Every structure is written in structure tokens, then in C-alpha cells.
Amino acid sequence: MLARGKDAETLLALVAETLRAEIMPGLAADKRYTAAMMASALDVAARAIAVEEEAPTLALLDAFYDDGDGTLARLSSDIRAGKIADTTHKDLRERLKAHLDGGAAVRNPRYSVQRERKS
């Protein structure tokens, strides 16, 4: 029986690998793009299982609000209203980037690696 977490992640990665190695080469060109998207979606799902989603969001919100008072919608609204800005929080951009890193890595891990190399 499958345990949650690691086993599910491994299973999805294996399905993607099989799709690419054994199914895609035999497909007509117009179906290969769809199959590539399917494999990509399976990769994304596998990585999403492994990523801790809530911690980066809580870390971001805790930087601006009392414990439990913040939401992403409230933060967005306060940024638009100018209540939270570079002038009030010098590290605002860095905090926003740190929050995004997880999401970017789930969709495209190569992107995060390339950015790390550049910085």
C-alpha cells in the first residue's frame, strides 16, 4: 500500500518518466505536445507534494502583522494603499521574493537553480 508523501511523489515522477521514455517516442507529432504537457503536469504535482506550502506564507505575513492577523489579501490591499512600501519596510522586495521562490521552483526547478548561479 502507498504511504502519503514520499511514495506518492515517487510514483508521480515514475509515471512522468515512463510517459517520456516509452509512450512519447511512438506518438504522432501533434499528440507529442499534449503528452509533454501531461509529463510536465505530473512533475509539477510530484514537486508540489514535497513542498511545504504554508511556512513561507506565514513567514511573509508574520513580518508585517501580529500573529494570525495577516492574510495575502490584506497584504495586497495594504501594498496598493501604500501602507506597506519600500519606505516603511526596506526589506519588502526580499521578503516577497523569498515567498515566491517555492512556487517558482515547483513549476520550474531549473529556474531557481539558474537564479542561484547568477546571484
Added chain:
Amino acid sequence: MNAKETTGRPRTLDPAGIGRLTPWLAPTIGAQDVTVVTAELLAGGAVQENWRIDVDVTGGPHQGAHAWVLRTDAAARLDMSLDRVAEFRCIEAAHAAGVTVAAPIAACADAGVLGAPFSIQALVTGNAQARRIVRDPNLSEYGEALAHALGGELARIHAIRPADGVLPFLPIPMYNPNRLLVAALRRGLDGASEARPALEYILSWLDAHAPEPRAIGLVHGDFRTGNYMVDGGRLTAILDWEFCHWGDPREDIGWFIARCWRFGNDAKVAGGIARFAALLDGYNAVAREPVTAGEVQYFEALAAAKWATISLLQGDRFVKGGERSLELALTGLMPPEMEVDALDVIDRIEKGRG
């Protein structure tokens, strides 16, 4: 007449009814008669359909045998895109300005002729697939020259001005077009399924730092690798004019160099094919108002914000709209990358200011 399909998807145009084309087309192009020899649905075209038609024209300026492409308006069109006939008028204006486009032949707004509005242009050979272009083993031989040529094309597009009296159906911005674009993106974000504070910050920054345009010109609106055709390393046509608008010409340059349109070839800043300098040199060799690399940085951030917003809304068609499309679902996961891109560019600009 032979008609065949290359895909099994739902169609706007009924190939069996394409014979209805000739009574409309012949007088429109000044011919005595037009015979459609074959009609074939071409692959690609997410928003519209493209049909290759081989025709024999009797009389008039197009006398002879031709291979043309007939493009229909698809049933589902993006809100922000021009309809087929309006797009055709933009292509005509670009053609008249010396831009490399497939020669415009005719356009029909009457859905009664073929079942949907359509336009016809000359068939152009070449490849427009972005990933094939940026991974072409011969790219190093022609990439710089191609980017230089594309820069010149952009400058010719931007030289088309509302004061010339062309394209009167395109609204002329009465306010800073860069701030208007940011406002449009904010409206999009307001309708999205999730709050995105990073994108909110980026849009606020772009609004506060929006430069005034030096001139209002025709902006292609989707000028990027994937929307031009290359044959043997040579540019054969600029494609996909449905997002044309009057605006700040630098918007197109920022869009072309945005990382999201380099298709993994990130070191080649100009669309994944060449150095940015090659594109800019080509642009400035033709442009009325030369552009510097520094001033384009704002538009690179704007491009990332625009694509982040569009991909968020595309994803919402799956998340909220119930469209069970894998492509839409995957597109909806892209905003974090674009937001990080935009924040990186803003960092660069702010550090440059010291």
C-alpha cells in the same frame, strides 16, 4: 476542390462550403474569377484557424496561381485581441510601412460568407516555433543578424503614428499609456482568484515609476520569438498582429527581451537568439527616436508583470471557469517566475539609482 483537415479539433470553417469564397473574393480583389483548388487546415493557431488555400486567379492584379493562407476568427477569442479584420488593417498599415509581413490580400467582416470573419494573406515559408529557433544548432551563425533585422522591423512598426490618420479604430491613449497598461493589469488582478502581494507591489512600483512616452506609435503587442517566421536564418514574416495598439514603442522592446520569451536560452537576452545590443543596434539604425538599454529596463519589468497577470487569468479559466485544459492549468502556475523576474529587474534599476 479538395479539402482536408490535419487535426481533429472543432472547426469554425466548414471546408465543404469554401466554394462560397469565390463569389465574394473575385470582385474584392478585382479578378474575373477565382478557383480554390485545395484547402487544408494547418496545425497551430490556438486562438484562430489557419487554412492553406491554393487558388487560380483569372484577371486583375493577382492573375495566376497562388498559395495563400485564410485565417478565421475562432469561436473563442481573447477579450483583448483585435478581430480578424481589424488585425488585417494593422497588417496592411505595416506592409505599407515596409515591415516584413505576409502580403495582405483581403479581409471579410461578414460571417455570412464562410461562417466566420476571415482574412487572406500570402503563404510565407519558414519556421515560427520558438523552441526550434532558439535550439537551432546554426543559431550562432545567424542569430545576431536576425536580431538586428528584427530591431529594424520594430522601428518601422513604431514609425507608424496616429497622426498619419491610419488605423482610426484603434483608441489613442489620452494619458500616459504605460500607466494605463498598469491600470489594466490591476483590473485583471482584481478579478483573479487569488491575492498576489508581489504582483501588487510590482504594479505599484511600475505605476509610480512609469516614464512618459517620447512619442505614441503603433505597438505590435506580442513581438517575441515565436511570432516571427525564419527560413534559412532569414526573417520572412512578422506574425500575430491581434494585440496591436497605440502606445509607448519601448513596450515592444521590453516584451521581446523579457526572460519568459527566451525559451530557456536565457544568456541570449534578445528573444533567446542574440545579444540585446544586436536588437538595439538594428532598432536605432532605423528609429526616429533612438532607445538606450537603460530605459528599456522599466519595460522589461512591465513585460514580466503583464505576462504574470495574463498567465494568472489564463489559469483562472481552469480554476474558476471550469475549462478543463491542461495547458491553461499549467499556464496558471507561471506567475511566481514572472514576479521574481520583475522584482529582479526592479532591484537592478533601484541599485543603478544608488
